Amino acid sequence: MGRGGGPGGRGGGRRDPRQAMEDMNYKFNPQVFGRIFTYMKGKYILMTLFVFFTIVANTYCRLRGTWFTGQLIDNYIAKKDLAGLPHAMIEIVIIHLAEILIQLSQQLVMNRLTQGITKDIRDDLFTKMQSLPIKYFDQHSTGNIMSRFTNDVDTVSRVIQSTLTQVFSTLLTLFSVLGSMLVISIPLTGMVFVFVILMGVFSTKIGGKSARYFFGRQIAVGNVNGYIEEHVTGQKVVKVFNYEERAKKEFDKENTELFRVSDKANLFSNILMPINGLLGNIQYIVLALLGAIMAIKGGSFNFTIAGRHVLQLGELITFLSLSRQFTMPLTQISMQVNTVVQSMAGAQRIFTIMDEKPEEDDGKITLVNVTKAEDGTLTECAERTEHWAWKIPNEDGTVELRELKGDIKLNNVYFGYDPEKTVLHDISIYAKPGQKIALVGATGAGKTTITNLINRFYDIQSGEILYDGINIKNIKKKDLRGSMSIVLQDTDLFTGTVMENIRYGKLDATDEECIEAAKIANAHGFIERLTDGYDTMLDSNGTNLSQGQRQLLTIARAAVADPPVMILDEATSSIDTRTEALVQSGMDRLMEGRTVFVIAHRLSTVQNSDAIMVIDQGKIIERGDHNTLIDQKGVYYQLYTGAFELE
Ligand SMILES: Nc1ncnc2c1ncn2[C@@H]1O[C@H](COP(=O)(O)OP(=O)(O)O)[C@@H](O)[C@H]1O
Ligand SMILES: [Mg+2]
Structure with a gap:
């Protein structure tokens, strides 16, 4: 509670008005993304590239696994090729093993990468803080500055995690799955798109609502934290003035607000999941029905395009599981983008501090140790002598030494x-x-x-x-x-x-x-x-x-x-x-x-x-x-x- 902020003088450092203003005026600024990326480009460039590589490799392995069942049916079972089976099996075992190794190394490197970058950001932030003028500290509450080092730095690692691994891998999956689906059947892919549009409509409607509450939650978290901080430091005053009951009531108010907005934020995103899940299931049934008809008709009439069956049985199975893989990341992507936008708010607060003007210093006159001769002449020296002088550089390049007197x-x-x-x-x-x-x-x-x-x-x-x-x-x-x-x-x-x-x-x-x-x-x-x-x-x-x-x-x-x-x-x-x-x-x-x-x-x-x-x-x-x-x-x-x- 510090100076003058007894229970009577509430509202001192807690709802930092500047912070509230900053929060209200927060606009998503894509530049923040670039600045985080600068950290990744630096000494972490190899790790970053490695993570990208593992994402690509992982997506490939997963896709290869999806194709496997279909090919097993079409190339081996349908053709009764028993001799070829062991070869196919060895291949799939290798792919799955590789997948596990890739995921493991990805996690390890990713962890090192985000921890390393957050450490660097904390270092930079601390150095920056030391360079700020006293004015900054007079105007910002301790809790506010502290939260840059804790919550906000954490959000940066969340940005890296969610953008890098999730958004990138989701996008990659989408495109590779889409490509595979198009190879198998263009009409069925068209059908998938009908559902995608439906899901898109729901996601933007509900996602937009949730974003508002997510944002409100950030502010509510700040208020609750501020209140706690104030009462931890001011516990003695709280006790002396018997303020416990009222403090608890007020805390409860803040806490309830946090509960309300968190609940709403999660409610909307939680509704989205089952709705999209339902649409996904309907899509599956429709595709299965259409595909089955196509496979049966194609088979019975031996209907081919360019010497090839319209849809083979194995291909239908592959397609069905691809279609699932396609819609799942789609429902996730809007949520992921939300997380990224939310986390960016925290990241942006860090960069706002980093962009604060440091204490300016255009002084040229320095203080040096001197020795003082009998006649009073001063000579600069390196060691401490109990005599100091101002070293004044003149226009003409000469230097004047003026004894430090304290006048x-x-x-x-x-x-x-x-x-x-x-x-x-x-x-x-x-x-x-x-x-x-x-x-x-x-x-x-x-x-x-x-x-x-x-x-x-x-x-x-x-x-x-x-x-x-x-x-x-x-x-x-x-x-x-x-x-x-x-x-x-x-x-x-x-x-x-x-x-x-x-x-x-x-x-x-x-x-x-x-x-x-x-x-x-x-x-x-x-x-x-x-x-x-x-x-x-x-x-x-x-x-x-x-x-x-x-x-x-x-x-x-x-x-x-x-x-x-x-x-x-x-x-x-x-x-x-x-x-x-x-x-x-x-x-x-x-x-x-x-x-x-x-x-x-x-x-x-x-x-x-x-x-x-x-x-x-x-x-x-x-x-x-x-x-x-x-x-x-x-x-x-x-x-x-x-x-x-x-x-
Ligand atoms: N950081 C600050 N920002 C704005 N006003 C301030 C700040 N510090 C002090 N003041 C104001 O300046 C005036 C003089 O304060 P101060 O020099 O601290 O008084 P004293 O030390 O004589 O008690 C007061 O009116 C106070 O409200
Ligand atoms: Mg004073």
């Missing part, structure tokens, strides 16, 4: 998440290297938004942000973000040990560095008391720690990165006052000579800041250090003296 200026910045709705108005903040700047103000004032702009999660609409005098637009995002640590109120920890989670801040940090960072963050004490100390495994998002302990770990993680700029966004809000004071003093030590932005609810923690910005509705309404602001007797004074509450 940050926001000049007249305007910004809105939605360009129409300005959230920040004319924000100007100057942070000299080593200064501690505090942002205070009510929830929703725009404090977090300011930090989102400094690390370029979002780009500003007007004004400029300068970092050591460089417009951050020109800095490579990776390097910009690498130069600052951000500690958020949401404590995102990853599955792994405590040590690994701290080391996330700097991948080559030694154990000693991590422990040192933990001491600064005042986390060392509680970590030592954990059963396995620094080797304690954290389960998903560290639920075996308290919220405050988790925050201390994220602070340690930021501390180990040891960056010139640090942003603490309500990072100490779940920590008790005494620990907070300790963390603050540790941080102040760590941050000496570095720039820190602190957002804090407790004004006591920001008192010693060099400058305090009071933000209200996206504007800075007061600025100055603690004493100046107190003397001003303005909003800060009121907040501080408690005349005015934050939030």
Whole structure:
């Protein structure tokens, strides 16, 4: 349920309106097919060709088997050719054996092929996801993104399975059977077509109805999944507010809808089968009757065309079983096409993500390690030196190295998440290297938004942000973000040990560095008391720690990165006052000579800041250090003296 989505605030991430829109506007796009095929063409080309080959071979074997009975009658029984029989038998045994081997290898290769391709798609999707801007994640619910990796990727394998093996093999069967039937008897084949048209009419009528419900089912599945996800993550809130009964009722509503549309979808496709089956049986009888007459008449009058009987007994038998083989795939094909179209919807959702514009980065200025000589000249070097510089390529091909100091200026910045709705108005903040700047103000004032702009999660609409005098637009995002640590109120920890989670801040940090960072963050004490100390495994998002302990770990993680700029966004809000004071003093030590932005609810923690910005509705309404602001007797004074509450 995450942020602010308690049982009262329902409908948060669940019915993602964008997803609903996408689903409603879904149009079958044949290009998706081509894109899946690109995966098959790549390193799987041999497997793909092999599967095609097995389908052809399999169809041939099956057809050969169908012809066998008829030929046995006409060529051996009718001619009383006993000596030829063993030869015919050996042939049919070989064909059936081959058929089994072909089917087996087809299944094995097909399985490897689809699993391989779905793995590749998952890989591509994950890589793509990592490249997306924060905006994407702000706008799409977790459940929605998750389902791309699960349901939607599965549908791709279904597309491959059903199109490749089924549709292709069905079509092949149709044409080869049709050819065989035409060879045996043109009039009887004509009769078959009369029935085919009848079946076609029923299939399109009923199939069309079902397609609508299949589509509705996709949406209903999404809703049910979303509801479950929300209630799994929000179980505690559900229990606290005694929401179980209502949750169950609401779930039941969604679930009933899923039941209804699934039932309808299957009902229609299930009606189709028996109707077509019935038509198939009638066809069989009509053909048997006509064929029998033709065979008898042809026989008695010795009526021949081009020296050949109109219809021999064996041929009639072959024809009857061919006609069955012809109509069966016909009834299947409309269903298969349906499955393909359905599955394509999922596949298309995957490609929509893949086509999302990745986070753009046209910054040319990078961050490099440097050594600093006595006279202050900087020289780029490969190893970590605790000195960094911005590497600025000039027009004329020369390169300037400018020491990374952590000087940050926001000049007249305007910004809105939605360009129409300005959230920040004319924000100007100057942070000299080593200064501690505090942002205070009510929830929703725009404090977090300011930090989102400094690390370029979002780009500003007007004004400029300068970092050591460089417009951050020109800095490579990776390097910009690498130069600052951000500690958020949401404590995102990853599955792994405590040590690994701290080391996330700097991948080559030694154990000693991590422990040192933990001491600064005042986390060392509680970590030592954990059963396995620094080797304690954290389960998903560290639920075996308290919220405050988790925050201390994220602070340690930021501390180990040891960056010139640090942003603490309500990072100490779940920590008790005494620990907070300790963390603050540790941080102040760590941050000496570095720039820190602190957002804090407790004004006591920001008192010693060099400058305090009071933000209200996206504007800075007061600025100055603690004493100046107190003397001003303005909003800060009121907040501080408690005349005015934050939030
Ligand atoms: N991702 C977002 N998309 C759209 N609006 C947002 C987003 N994040 C925050 N806002 C809006 O911007 C304003 C400032 O939010 P924020 O900076 O998070 O406030 P603060 O951190 O001071 O509590 C609020 O009105 C909030 O609704
Ligand atoms: Mg905030």
